[in-house]
Amino acid sequence: MAIRQLRFSGDEILTKKAKKIENIDNKIKELAQDMLDTMYANDGIGLAACQVGMLKAMLVYDVNYIEEGKVKKPNILINPKILELSKSMVTVEEGCLSFPNQFDNVIRHEKVKIEYTDIKGKKRILKASGMEAIVIQHEYDHLEGIVFLDRIKEK
């Protein structure tokens, strides 16, 4: 268990595309755990690997922790791929651990269907809505080198 140094606004790594994870070895498992530790320690609800300096296609999140009285219910998504996005959109104020004190409204799809590999190497499909769908889209963007402020500029 370790809290890793966050990467912040202006760091080039936040603009780069993550690389596919070929092998879920101990290093990847350790990275996943450290990402969760780092996320919780900073009161975040999601984190992508590039935010701790690793260009790996992995994101973690926990939408339960803040909303449900600090009961942890983490999820780890390896090599996620969006399969479907709902046509219906929602506007939610977002922040990002790499952009402290910056918050703005972002338009996102209300629902998302995503394929990923879990930490045990099992392929899974997840349908998410509400805050979970928002966080997944936000963190997925990080894996593409996109940050939430880029989404605002598109408006």
Ligand code: NI
């Ligand atoms: Ni972020």
